[in-house]
Amino acid sequence: MTEKGQPLAYSNIGIGATAKEELLRFLQKKCWKHPVIVCDRNTYEAAGRVLADELKAGGVKAAKLIIPEHEAGAAAADERTLFYTLINIAEETDVIIAAGSGTIHDITRFAAYQRGLPFISFPTAPSVDGFTSAGAPLILNGTKTTIQTKAPIALFADTNLLKDAPRSMTAAGFGDMLGKITSLADWEISRRLADEPYSEAGAKLVKDALWQCIDHRADIAAGTETGIQILMEALIVSGLVMLALDHSRPASGGEHHISHWIEMEMLKTKQPPILHGAKVGCACAVLSDIYKELACHEKLAELPPNFREAIQSAYEGLPDGKTIAGWLTSAGGPACFDEIGVKKDLVCDALNHAHTLRDRYTGLTIINEHAALFAHHLLQ
Ligand SMILES: [Zn+2]
Structure with missing residues (x-):
């Protein structure tokens, strides 16, 4: 309701x-x-x-x-x-x-x-x-x-x-959907390691919507009726799952926290705003590589076994940043922060602080909470 x-x-x-x-x-x-x-x-x-x-x-x-x-x-x-x-x-x-x-x-x-x-x-x-x-x-x-x-x-x-919407807007919608790659993985982590609310059915709906978009990225890029229909349906499914669950975990993980951090910093310094989905897509590509590295990190052995298992099962199989960047490019959107004028220092700042924005457990939280083990190496 x-x-x-x-x-x-x-x-x-x-x-x-x-x-x-x-x-x-x-x-x-x-x-x-x-x-x-x-x-x-x-x-x-x-x-x-x-x-x-x-x-x-x-x-x-x-x-x-x-x-x-x-x-x-x-x-x-x-x-x-x-x-x-x-x-x-x-x-x-x-x-x-x-x-x-x-x-x-x-x-x-x-x-x-x-x-x-x-x-x-x-x-x-x-x-x-x-x-x-x-x-x-x-x-x-x-x-x-x-x-x-x-x-x-x-x-x-x-x-x-x-169909006639500016291409940058459609690409941003695709970027917001690709963000579900890391948000769904983070949701799995928050469920297993922080006992946060989870829904098997909600996760499946969002995952299917995500893969529909990836599979039809050429149609989305070309702005065909089919492509636009699939992208819009995917965005609405994601929105409805959040509405039904009354929280945004399926659709918003570490990549969204990074995007919000960057947005707030740019707002403070009165820089022109960047489309939400453009930032989310770029953040997802960066974060996916970090998570994959975390999943095979040698220091992982120093964490309790349930951490190790959860991290490996959630993050090991993620597509790498290069693949995600390729998908973003194929849909006509920006694929890295450099392309949208976000400086490396600000990205680094976001990686080290964005987990404090919300009381929500993600891979970014793990890395920062175990800074002595990972952060220095992973978050540069
Ligand atoms: Zn979003």
Whole structure:
């Protein structure tokens, strides 16, 4: 169940060429007559306008709310934007539609929660697995803070529009999915060594979704209908598993902690933001090599046998960083931090500190907790 008892039912999810019509029928079924479409300038042109036209043709007149860009050239989910959004949602509004990528969704999620309104997700790029999430990562007082808000009541993803999303966004979605290589391995570790909650079924769903993406990377790179459909479905499965379990372990391990650390440092120094999935993909390639090295490290013998067994079984068989980088490149995305302008010092810093961001056990935690054995050698 999502916030305030509204379930995100599987029947309220549509991915395909008729998503706009499905959204219209959903509004009609719910008797909602005053939707507002929240978007930014780009996503209004790419998707908001055609959606509004479709709704209008079906007798539903939607208001539009275009979120202003910040100096850096993109909308940001910070106090200024959130306040702007809240005061610009008209009194008669009965449902909010997020037409955009991750940030537009986070702004909408927060506004919907504050105003006690349902919201519908209408993603414009297959860029991230967080569309269905209840948590909104916001920038509060210059720091990234995730607060619990609400999940969408429905999601309609139009593959005709998603096909035309910028290639960097699609590649970022693929990067966010590849991150599951290390997050699933870390989840196995947290289950075996820290007794953290685990779900066999959840792990299998996310793993299958991950491998669908790897197997269809050429289609994803080419932006074919099949490729986009597979990537979007994978991202949604990952999001739904997190929603069902009420934690993000299947989809967020050490690679996400590294990405968050880097993001926060770049925010502090006012550097332009990098797409979430781009950072996650690069982090996954780096971390996979570190984990593989850990799994065959000679000092592993000095840890208790259950540690040794768990580490070897979770990490030994991971694909190496070069293979992961190759997959990222084949989908048209960046494959190493150098390519996205993240300095080596910052990556090193993240490897040594990112495990402190969350109270969650990962391979990064193990390496840093046994710094005398591994850290100096592995985390450079
Ligand atoms: Zn992610």
